[in-house]
Amino acid sequence: xxxxxxxxxxxxxxxxxxxxxxxxxxxxxxxxxxxxxxxxxxxxxxxxxxxxxxxxxxxxxxxxxxxxxxxxxxxxxxxxxxxxxxxxxxxxxxxxxxxxxxxxxxxxx
Amino acid sequence: xxxxxxxxxxxxxxxxxxxxxxxxxxxxxxxxxxxxxxxxxxxxxxxxxxxxxxxxxxxxxxxxxxxxxxxxxxxxxxxxxxxxxxxxxxxxxxxxxxxxxxxxxxxxxxxxxx
Numbered sequence: 001x002x003x004x005x006x007x008x009x010x011x012x013x014x015x016x017x018x019x020x021x022x023x024x025x026x027x028x029x030x031x032x033x034x035x036x037x038x039x040x041x042x043x044x045x046x047x048x049x050x051x052x053x054x055x056x057x058x059x060x061x062x063x064x065x066x067x068x069x070x071x072x073x074x075x076x077x078x079x080x081x082x083x084x085x086x087x088x089x090x091x092x093x094x095x096x097x098x099x100x101x102x103x104x105x106x107x108x109x
Numbered sequence: 110x111x112x113x114x115x116x117x118x119x120x121x122x123x124x125x126x127x128x129x130x131x132x133x134x135x136x137x138x139x140x141x142x143x144x145x146x147x148x149x150x151x152x153x154x155x156x157x158x159x160x161x162x163x164x165x166x167x168x169x170x171x172x173x174x175x176x177x178x179x180x181x182x183x184x185x186x187x188x189x190x191x192x193x194x195x196x197x198x199x200x201x202x203x204x205x206x207x208x209x210x211x212x213x214x215x216x217x218x219x220x221x222x223x
Contacts, residue, residue, distance in 0.1 A: 004151070006151075009149075043112075043113075043214045043215060043216045043217075044152070044199065044201075044214040045214065046212065086151050086152075088151075095142070095154075095157045095164060095165025096142065096154035096157065096165055096167060097142075097144075097152070097154065097212070098154070099144075099151030099152045099153070100151050101149065101150050101151045102150075102151050
C-alpha cells in the first residue's frame with residue numbers, strides 16, 4: 001500500500017529559526033517524492049521534488065530510503081514561509097499522487 | 110498561458126442529488142486528474158483522464174464518474190450525493206501521463222451536501 005504520513009498537523013517556529021517538516025512514506029517500489037505548498041488564498045503548487053535535488057526558496061529535502069523519509073528543511077525561516085505543506089508520493093509512471101494530510105507551518109515574527 | 114479554472118467555486122446540494130463540477134485545463138495539457146480533499150486532510154485521487162479515456166482510478170465508488178472533452182476540459186459527476194461527499198474538489202492538469210511533477214492545480218470547487 002502507498003501511504004504518506006506527516007506526523008505534525010501544526011508547526012510553529014520563530015523567524016530565523018530552523019524549520020523541519022517531517023514526512024514518512026510507505027511504498028514497495030521506487031517512489032518519486034514531492035513537496036507541495038499552498039499559501040493563503042492560493043492554489044496548491046509544487047515546491048520541490050527529490051529527483052531534481054534542488055533548493056527552492058531556501059528549502060531542501062533529501063530522500064532517505066533506509067528511513068523511508070523525505071523531510072523538508074530550511075535553515076532560517078522567514079515569515080513568508082507560513083503556509084500549508086503537503087508531502088506527496090508517486091510510483092514511477094503512476095497516474096496518481098498520494099498526499100499526506102499536510103502540516104500547517106506558522107512563522108512567528 | 111492560462112491556468113486551470115474550475116467552476117463553480119462553491120456549491121450546496123441536498124443528499125441524494127446529482128452534481129457536475131467543471132474544469133478547464135491549462136493550455137497544452139492533455140491529462141487531467143481529479144482529487145477530493147476533505148477538511149483537514151490531504152487531497153485524495155479520484156481518477157485521471159488522458160485523451161478522453163479514463164486511465165486510472167482511486168478508491169471511489171462508481172457514482173463518481175467523469176468526462177474529458179476533445180478540448181481537454183473535463184467534468185466530474187457525482188450521483189446520489191452523500192453527506193460525506195462534502196469536500197473541496199480539485200482538478201489538476203499536466204502535459205502527459207508520466208510527468209507527475211508537472212501538475213497545475215485549480216483553486217477547487219467546495220461542495221457542501223446537506
